[in-house]
Amino acid sequence: MPQSLISAEIQPLPNQEKQAALVLQRLGFLVLYVGTTISIQAPRSLRESTFNVSFKEEKKTAMAEIKSEQTYLRAVTDKLIIPQTLESLISEVMFIEPPEFF
Amino acid sequence: MTYLSNNKEEQVYFEAVLRSETGESMFALETYLSPYNLHQFSPPPGRATHAAIALQSLGFRVQQIGTFSISAEGPRELWERIFGTRVEARSQTVSPSVGEVTYLSHVAGAPFTIPSELSELIERAYPQSPPVLFESPLPPRVKYHHLTVPSDVATVCRSTPVHKVGITGKGVLVAMVDSGFYKHSFYEWHGYNYQATLAPDATNIERDESGHGTAEAANIFANAPDIDFIGVKMGGNATLAFKTASDLHPAVISNSWGYNICGDILPNSLKPLEAAIIEAVQERGIIVCFSAGNGHAGFPGMMPEVISVGGVYAHDTLDGDDFLLEASNYSSSFDSKIYPGRHVPDLCGLVGMKPRAIYIMLPVEPGDQIDRGLGGNGYPNKDETGTDDGWAVISGTSASCPQIAGVCALLKQVQPGLSPSLIKSILRASARDVKKGNSNQTCLTTSEGQPAGNGHDGATGTGLVDAYGAYKLARSVTIRNIHDLPSPR
Numbered sequence: 257m258p259q260s261l262i263s264a265e266i267q268p269l270p271n272q273e274k275q276a277a278l279v280l281q282r283l284g285f286l287v288l289y290v291g292t293t294i295s296i297q298a299p300r301s302l303r304e305s306t307f308n309v310s311f312k313e314e315k316k317t318a319m320a321e322i323k324s325e326q327t328y329l330r331a332v333t334d335k336l337i338i339p340q341t342l343e344s345l346i347s348e349v350m351f352i353e354p355p356e357f358f
Numbered sequence: 359m360t361y362l363s364n365n366k367e368e369q370v371y372f373e374a375v376l377r378s379e380t381g382e383s384m385f386a387l388e389t390y391l392s393p394y395n396l397h398q399f400s401p402p403p404g405r406a407t408h409a410a411i412a413l414q415s416l417g418f419r420v421q422q423i424g425t426f427s428i429s430a431e432g433p434r435e436l437w438e439r440i441f442g443t444r445v446e447a448r449s450q451t452v453s454p455s456v457g458e459v460t461y462l463s464h465v466a467g468a469p470f471t472i473p474s475e476l477s478e479l480i481e482r483a484y485p486q487s488p489p490v491l492f493e494s495p496l497p498p499r500v501k502y503h504h505l506t507v508p509s510d511v512a513t514v515c516r517s518t519p520v521h522k523v524g525i526t527g528k529g530v531l532v533a534m535v536d537s538g539f540y541k542h543s544f545y546e547w548h549g550y551n552y553q554a555t556l557a558p559d560a561t562n563i564e565r566d567e568s569g570h571g572t573a574e575a576a577n578i579f580a581n582a583p584d585i586d587f588i589g590v591k592m593g594g595n596a597t598l599a600f601k602t603a604s605d606l607h608p609a610v611i612s613n614s615w616g617y618n619i620c621g622d623i624l625p626n627s628l629k630p631l632e633a634a635i636i637e638a639v640q641e642r643g644i645i646v647c648f649s650a651g652n653g654h655a656g657f658p659g660m661m662p663e664v665i666s667v668g669g670v671y672a673h674d675t676l677d678g679d680d681f682l683l684e685a686s687n688y689s690s691s692f693d694s695k696i697y698p699g700r701h702v703p704d705l706c707g708l709v710g711m712k713p714r715a716i717y718i719m720l721p722v723e724p725g726d727q728i729d730r731g732l733g734g735n736g737y738p739n740k741d742e743t744g745t746d747d748g749w750a751v752i753s754g755t756s757a758s759c760p761q762i763a764g765v766c767a768l769l770k771q772v773q774p775g776l777s778p779s780l781i782k783s784i785l786r787a788s789a790r791d792v793k794k795g796n797s798n799q800t801c802l803t804t805s806e807g808q809p810a811g812n813g814h815d816g817a818t819g820t821g822l823v824d825a826y827g828a829y830k831l832a833r834s835v836t837i838r839n840i841h842d843l844p845s846p847r
Binding site: 261262263264265267288289291292293295297318319320321322323324328348350351352353354355356357358 | 536537558559568570593594595596597598601602614615616617618626627628629630631633634637649650651652653654656714715727728730731732752754755756759
């Protein structure tokens with residue numbers, strides 16, 4: 257994944273999946289999957305401006321056997337706000353961290 | 359490989375050959391290198407270091423100081439200026455999957471002069487072209503105890519006798535979510551149906567930059583050689599990759615990854631993954647296997663819906679009618695704080711021991727992170743294979759999970775109607791008891807991990823998988839209609 261793009265999972269309110277996906281698209285997000293949750297991707301700047309979050313660079317182990325590390329952007333969500341256009345459509349925004357290969 | 363991953367088209371990679379102590383040149387006409395004359399071309403003590411320092415002071419980056427030559431690199435402009443020469447860009451196909459790469463090569467007929475600072479130290483210097491990668495479908499030989507795929511893993515998991523009765527996973531779709539799936543010749547030569555697709559946020563389907571998925575997939579085929587396999591290459595969002603796999607409605611999804619979760623509440627960011635897994639298992643009837651972790655409190659490996667796979671080490675000696683079995687001190691076991699009553703693992707596949715669980719010879723993309731990271735001499739910290747030979751000796755619960763997924767595929771061929779929970783029960787009921795050893799410590803255990811012992815235990819759950827024992831149970835189970843009482847689980 258290009259570094260500038262950040263992934264998130266959106267929890268839509270019941271029966272609002274498609275409408276939420278549509279609004280997210282209109283806001284400029286790339287909608288990758290619509291299901292129980294909606295997978296989206298967007299540049300960091302769009303995330304920050306839409307949801308009032310910030311990101312800080314962090315490192316975590318990718319594979320312990322070879323001591324490989326991965327760098328990713330961790331979301332700081334203390335001041336997260338769901339914008340008015342999405343308030344009636346989604347309940348939660350969750351930012352995904354990379355997993356570790358076991 | 360450096361040529362590819364860093365895309366340094368303007369770098370010259372070269373070997374600088376050191377002047378010998380005898381004054382003889384390996385480049386002299388009618389000189390043939392052999393073990394008997396090689397010493398004639400050795401430089402005197404210290405010359406290699408002096409040459410490396412001289413190259414560095416000129417601006418080159420020294421990568422390695424060898425007995426006869428120094429490996430180094432530098433920008434095109436520096437190379438051309440220092441040696442009064444010219445290079446040109448050329449292209450070469452490295453392998454069918456990696457494709458063509460560009461590199462800088464000497465222009466035929468262009469002058470080449472070794473400068474005075476180097477002339478006493480270095481006889482010649484040659485830009486290096488990238489090799490063509492011919493990874494072998496056969497693994498290299500190493501001298502320590504290890505297992506091969508498919509034969510050793512199939513033998514120790516006892517899937518070989520299941521194959522003999524015609525149960526090989528034929529007609530069963532197995533998906534695997536991982537780092538990528540390089541088309542290693544191992545898969546083609548074994549006639550496996552090994553395919554890959556991308557999660558919507560992933561790129562470069564032909565590559566596996568770390569080598570993890572390419573390696574671990576071989577464990578599934580060891581136990582279920584005739585499955586239809588689809589690898590889903592993960593992008594930045596692991597949940598999306600899992601959902602992509604689930605949407606294919608495979609019979610089994612194997613997952614050798616996860617998150618270390620020590621608390622008693624699942625972070626909200628992982629709730630979508632939790633929901634996708636519950637949907638896959640409960641609503642779609644997909645068997646979902648997850649690694650327990652290697653000293654991690656692995657999530658989703660701790661979810662009650664999944665088959666949580668730990669690790670057992672099989673020694674090369676027999677103990678009665680089985681191999682001498684011991685809980686792997688590299689694999690996790692723990693009691694989840696998030697899901698009350700949930701012990702991890704359910705059962706085990708094969709995993710090596712600390713320090714690095716070097717145990718199973720597996721195919722990787724030549725020169726990838728694993729190949730380079732584990733290659734070289736120095737077992738048990740290095741695997742004694744080459745750093746770009748396309749093979750690595752690894753394991754962890756990343757290996758044991760797909761082994762169990764392969765056995766699940768065998769059971770699905772025997773009885774396609776078996777539910778995920780019934781398959782888990784069959785696997786657990788038929789596992790071989792492991793009485794020795796301790797698991798790795800996690801944030802949810804003491805520093806000793808958990809001990810193995812007589813019967814079900816902390817370290818190994820119900821023990822090491824027995825594919826043949828599971829087969830004999832599965833073939834006799836009667837699948838009930840969902841509306842019958844008692845209801846199937």
